[in-house]
Amino acid sequence: MVPVILVRYGELGLKGLNRPDFEKALSENIKRALQGLEYRYIHRDRGRIFIENYSMGEEGEFLSRLSRVFGIVSFSPAMAAELELDQVEQVSLEVFRRAMTVVAEGKSVTFKVHATRANKAFPLDSMELNRHLGAHVLKNIPGLSVDVHNPDITLAVEIRDRAYVSCRTLPGPGGLPYGVSGRALLLLSGGIDSPVAGWLAMKRGVEIQAVHFYSFPFTGEKSKTKVIDICKALARWSGAIQLYVVPFAEIQTSIMEHCHEEMRIVVMRRMMFRIAQELAGRHGALALVTGESVGQVASQTLESMRAVNAVTNLPVLRPLAGADKTEIVRLAKEIGTFEISIRPYEDCCTLFAPKHPRTRPQPAEAEAEEAKLDIVGLVRTAVEATEILSVRR
Amino acid sequence: MREVYLDHSATSPIRPEAFQALQEAALRDFGNPSSLHRKGVDAERIISEAREVVAGALGGEPDEVVFTSGATESNNMAIKGVARALSRYGNHIITTRIEHPSVFETCKQLEEEGFQVTYLHVKQDGMIDLDELREAIIPGTILVSIMHVNNETGIVQPVVQVGTLLKQMREKITFHVDAVQSFCKLPVLPREWGIDLVSVSSHKIGGPKGVGALFIKKGTKIAPIILGGGQERGLRSGTENVPGIAGFGAAVKAAMAGREREASELDALRRRLIEKASAIKGARLVGAVEGCAPHIVNLSFPGLRGELLLHYLEERGVYVSTGSACSSRSRALSRTLTAMGLTSDEAVGSIRISLGWNTTAEDIDYACEALAACVAKLAALVRR
Numbered sequence: 001m002v003p004v005i006l007v008r009y010g011e012l013g014l015k016g017l018n019r020p021d022f023e024k025a026l027s028e029n030i031k032r033a034l035q036g037l038e039y040r041y042i043h044r045d046r047g048r049i050f051i052e053n054y055s056m057g058e059e060g061e062f063l064s065r066l067s068r069v070f071g072i073v074s075f076s077p078a079m080a081a082e083l084e085l086d087q088v089e090q091v092s093l094e095v096f097r098r099a100m101t102v103v104a105e106g107k108s109v110t111f112k113v114h115a116t117r118a119n120k121a122f123p124l125d126s127m128e129l130n131r132h133l134g135a136h137v138l139k140n141i142p143g144l145s146v147d148v149h150n151p152d153i154t155l156a157v158e159i160r161d162r163a164y165v166s167c168r169t170l171p172g173p174g175g176l177p178y179g180v181s182g183r184a185l186l187l188l189s190g191g192i193d194s195p196v197a198g199w200l201a202m203k204r205g206v207e208i209q210a211v212h213f214y215s216f217p218f219t220g221e222k223s224k225t226k227v228i229d230i231c232k233a234l235a236r237w238s239g240a241i242q243l244y245v246v247p248f249a250e251i252q253t254s255i256m257e258h259c260h261e262e263m264r265i266v267v268m269r270r271m272m273f274r275i276a277q278e279l280a281g282r283h284g285a286l287a288l289v290t291g292e293s294v295g296q297v298a299s300q301t302l303e304s305m306r307a308v309n310a311v312t313n314l315p316v317l318r319p320l321a322g323a324d325k326t327e328i329v330r331l332a333k334e335i336g337t338f339e340i341s342i343r344p345y346e347d348c349c350t351l352f353a354p355k356h357p358r359t360r361p362q363p364a365e366a367e368a369e370e371a372k373l374d375i376v377g378l379v380r381t382a383v384e385a386t387e388i389l390s391v392r393r
Numbered sequence: 394m395r396e397v398y399l400d401h402s403a404t405s406p407i408r409p410e411a412f413q414a415l416q417e418a419a420l421r422d423f424g425n426p427s428s429l430h431r432k433g434v435d436a437e438r439i440i441s442e443a444r445e446v447v448a449g450a451l452g453g454e455p456d457e458v459v460f461t462s463g464a465t466e467s468n469n470m471a472i473k474g475v476a477r478a479l480s481r482y483g484n485h486i487i488t489t490r491i492e493h494p495s496v497f498e499t500c501k502q503l504e505e506e507g508f509q510v511t512y513l514h515v516k517q518d519g520m521i522d523l524d525e526l527r528e529a530i531i532p533g534t535i536l537v538s539i540m541h542v543n544n545e546t547g548i549v550q551p552v553v554q555v556g557t558l559l560k561q562m563r564e565k566i567t568f569h570v571d572a573v574q575s576f577c578k579l580p581v582l583p584r585e586w587g588i589d590l591v592s593v594s595s596h597k598i599g600g601p602k603g604v605g606a607l608f609i610k611k612g613t614k615i616a617p618i619i620l621g622g623g624q625e626r627g628l629r630s631g632t633e634n635v636p637g638i639a640g641f642g643a644a645v646k647a648a649m650a651g652r653e654r655e656a657s658e659l660d661a662l663r664r665r666l667i668e669k670a671s672a673i674k675g676a677r678l679v680g681a682v683e684g685c686a687p688h689i690v691n692l693s694f695p696g697l698r699g700e701l702l703l704h705y706l707e708e709r710g711v712y713v714s715t716g717s718a719c720s721s722r723s724r725a726l727s728r729t730l731t732a733m734g735l736t737s738d739e740a741v742g743s744i745r746i747s748l749g750w751n752t753t754a755e756d757i758d759y760a761c762e763a764l765a766a767c768v769a770k771l772a773a774l775v776r777r
Contacts, residue, residue: 216704216708217701217704217705217707217708218701218704219704220700220703220704220707253774256774257774
């Protein structure tokens with residue numbers, strides 16, 4: 001009898017020729033997520049990944065880390081038994097007894113057995129197993145009754161190379177294994193939206209690197225710490241995140257000195273995109289990711305997006321394009337970035353922000369304003385002075 | 394880059410004497426002062442010595458000093474402790490609009506619990522009006538809490554006159570003074586001045602953080618707010634922070650040994666700062682040259698943002714603070730400055746420069762040069 005965590009993945013099963021690559025990536029990601037925890041080894045077998053002989057004393061940590069590995073649909077801490085009926089019976093009882101301890105004491109407990117037989121060589125079929133194991137449990141543990149519709153405990157038995165017996169199945173985050181979709185650069189402001197956008201991209205297998213435009217002395221060092229903490233929170237899903245901190249105050253100053261007040265924000269965002277594109281090129285990112293949601297603020301109208309987008313030929317992913325603020329906030333809370341994002345060290349950009357920004361800027365207007373700036377020089381200086389941080393979970 | 398720390402009213406760097414005392418107590422006198430064996434006795438002795446020093450600095454007796462985790466706790470204890478002890482005599486408390494949050498928020502909480510609180514105004518010069526205080530007193534008034542030196546402006550409240558006034562009242566009214574900013578800088582003499590309770594802090598005078606004291610004049614009725622093993626004569630339970638208290642004692646000793654000299658030196662530096670800074674275009678002194686604490690200068694540059702100025706100065710290695718936060722989410726204006734009638738522009742444009750035991754004339758000169766340059770740079774941006 002061996003403790004095993006059984007990991008199920010769904011969507012990648014459908015991906016034809018990519019499948020072996022995805023499976024390999026997923027098991028590598030699981031290995032990385034479990035670093036520092038004790039288990040014998042990880043292996044794959046027909047649509048399942050098995051974490052063999054894991055240290056049950058650290059079970060909570062195993063489960064919480066697996067719940068953050070993209071590509072996992074669900075997982076179950078289980079016991080594996082050899083394919084002998086008496087062994088399966090014995091393990092079933094043992095697993096069942098352990099599950100009883102978490103059900104409220106003194107309450108009458110209902111259960112059902114849910115057997116599946118992938119290995120048809122086993123003598124009992126799944127219906128027979130259900131009946132047989134159900135009777136065995138009833139006989140050996142007093143005070144139980146069967147309820148196939150709404151049981152307190154479901155004893156799941158999977159017959160494969162061995163029998164896997166489990167009473168708990170936990171949801172994974174779904175999505176695709178981190179990294180299989182290539183690398184993208186996330187524009188990370190420290191607000192509520194951009195971390196969520198990054199997380200959604202990560203969920204689709206995109207490896208995220210982040211760029212933050214740091215406005216010191218228009219803002220304090222605490223705003224940088226905040227962005228680092230957000231990366232730390234996101235890194236719980238990926239292990240580590242590379243963060244580029246771009247000094248931005250000089251560019252903002254230059255914009256304030258030369259550009260028309262109404263156009264400041266558009267020009268500023270175009271500068272951000274130019275720098276991000278340059279960094280993406282240097283670091284092998286295939287796309288940019290932003291937290292924009294259509295129409296949320298003046299700089300997120302379609303006109304603004306077009307005017308800003310015009311400076312890059314990279315695809316710009318906007319996973320939140322169609323999301324409402326309430327949905328974004330809910331996700332931010334779920335992934336643990338909300339509490340960090342609402343810390344009050346925001347950009348002191350009230351100085352920078354115009355009273356009436358243009359909501360429908362034209363690319364040509366932006367170009368006319370930018371003619372007054374040394375675009376190439378400003379971008380080059382900022383990129384050269386960029387600080388690179390590797391943020392671990 | 395040269396660094397000039399001018400934020401002593403937030404916290405002071407630790408004095409070498411205080412650090413040494415703290416270290417020695419932490420390593421050598423690790424016992425629990427409540428223990429009956431020698432280790433306990435040794436630790437107890439450390440605390441007694443510090444208690445004598447703190448009491449001496451306040452012109453009081455050692456058994457009038459209760460050590461706390463800092464002035465926030467001292468203020469909470471003074472106000473809640475008196476409110477609880479005297480609630481059957483009345484439920485009215487008088488304080489001011491310019492108190493530290495640890496007084497202000499405590500009073501707000503008591504209001505929710507059914508106490509009545511009068512928040513005295515301050516005049517344009519930042520001082521309370523004694524007539525307003527006199528009129529605010531009613532038969533149910535049990536406590537008056539007024540800070541000595543305001544932490545944002547350095548303005549000194551007339552606590553001596555308040556003490557005299559309260560003494561003339563027929564009913565006994567407990568008088569609490571938050572002396573965090575004046576302790577070891579100006580004379581603080583509760584017994585002579587008719588003050589019953591005084592809050593002081595260690596880290597504002599070059600001691601370690603996490604320790605402070607409440608002076609409780611003999612006979613003052615006060616209930617404990619932290620209960621437990623009965624330490625500090627039952628007024629503040631919890632195993633004593635022996636290293637912290639040792640460091641606190643040493644800092645007070647060092648500060649008091651040179652108090653008059655330190656204070657007059659600080660005052661000279663403050664005047665130098667005011668003179669140079671006043672020459673900067675757009676500068677406005679909040680407070681006065683005469684009659685203020687020797688170590689706090691509040692300057693306002695209306696039209697600029699104090700927080701930006703702070704970061705600009707930081708870029709040049711000069712550390713100051715601002716009372717009003719500037720963020721696009723919440724533009725919380727300083728309570729003190731608005732109470733003094735400053736406009737929102739003046740409040741947002743204000744910075745506090747605070748001096749301390751290791752500030753030098755060169756520091757002041759460097760800071761003033763940096764300030765002039767930063768103001769010019771920012772003003773140029775804002776004009777656009």
